[in-house]
Amino acid sequence: MTNPADLDPRQIDTLKAIMAALRTPVTGCPWDLEQDFSTIAPYTIEEAYEVADAIERGNKADLCEELGDLLLQVVYHAQLAAEEKSFAFDDVVEAICRKMVRRHPHVFGDEQARSAKLAKGFWDEMKAREKKAGHGPEGILDGVPIALPGMTRAVKLQAKAAKVGFDWPSVDFVYDKMNEEIAELKQETARDRQEAEYGDLLFATANLGRHLDIDPERALRAANEKFLRRFRHIENELAKRGSSPKQSSLAEMDALWDEAKALE
Numbered sequence: 144m145t146n147p148a149d150l151d152p153r154q155i156d157t158l159k160a161i162m163a164a165l166r167t168p169v170t171g172c173p174w175d176l177e178q179d180f181s182t183i184a185p186y187t188i189e190e191a192y193e194v195a196d197a198i199e200r201g202n203k204a205d206l207c208e209e210l211g212d213l214l215l216q217v218v219y220h221a222q223l224a225a226e227e228k229s230f231a232f233d234d235v236v237e238a239i240c241r242k243m244v245r246r247h248p249h250v251f252g253d254e255q256a257r258s259a260k261l262a263k264g265f266w267d268e269m270k271a272r273e274k275k276a277g278h279g280p281e282g283i284l285d286g287v288p289i290a291l292p293g294m295t296r297a298v299k300l301q302a303k304a305a306k307v308g309f310d311w312p313s314v315d316f317v318y319d320k321m322n323e324e325i326a327e328l329k330q331e332t333a334r335d336r337q338e339a340e341y342g343d344l345l346f347a348t349a350n351l352g353r354h355l356d357i358d359p360e361r362a363l364r365a366a367n368e369k370f371l372r373r374f375r376h377i378e379n380e381l382a383k384r385g386s387s388p389k390q391s392s393l394a395e396m397d398a399l400w401d402e403a404k405a406l407e
Contacts, residue, residue, distance in 0.1 A: 162222045187216040294359040297349035314354040321347045376403035
């Protein structure tokens with residue numbers, strides 16, 4: 144049998160062969176042999192975030208590498224499915240090819256279809272028809288993946304509800320709702336009720352982002368990076384003084400925080 148390490152690394156079949164070798168009993172990788180769909184799923188989500196991060200940073204070299212990691216996840220799940228004879232990698236490719244052709248009749252259809260303008264909301268309508276034909280979810284809010292990050296899922300749920308008219312008429316109402324949720328959170332003392340009210344506040348915050356056309360996940364990532372930059376400034380400046388955050392007062396660190404803000 145040919146060693147996958149000797150095959151052309153620019154071919155998808157080589158990656159499939161590597162994955163199959165890793166999953167081969169006795170001779171494969173002990174860690175890989177222990178995995179299943181559920182244990183690999185978190186890595187799949189993580190790799191998708193790594194792709195988004197590389198795009199956000201504008202680092203094309205990292206993007207190339209992270210896309211490879213994400214591709215490995217597809218091959219990994221397909222290998223697991225092939226082993227249990229559910230489906231194979233080629234079935235995955237066929238399914239997405241057929242779906243893309245089916246959902247783009249204005250590109251791949253007959254002359255009449257290609258000459259027609261793509262109606263607004265066509266993609267969503269096509270998805271809905273496909274789900275109905277396949278006896279899939281029928282509820283307006285069904286189909287939004289549970290595994291999505293909380294803020295992203297909130298925005299998608301709100302957007303779907305908004306399409307049928309269930310939405311605040313203006314952003315001013317959203318601000319009022321946020322103030323209402325903050326007031327309710329302040330009044331609660333029981334832990335479970337505080338958590339519930341805090342969740343309501345986050346949901347309202349996601350709704351505000353949707354109304355302002357701001358991606359809450361992207362905005363929060365940017366805020367995280369800003370916090371990281373400014374706190375590093377605190378650490379670096381304190382280190383120059385032969386000190387550290389643990390050895391400093393809040394007033395000292397606040398002053399350095401304001402200095403970091405001013406530098407930005």
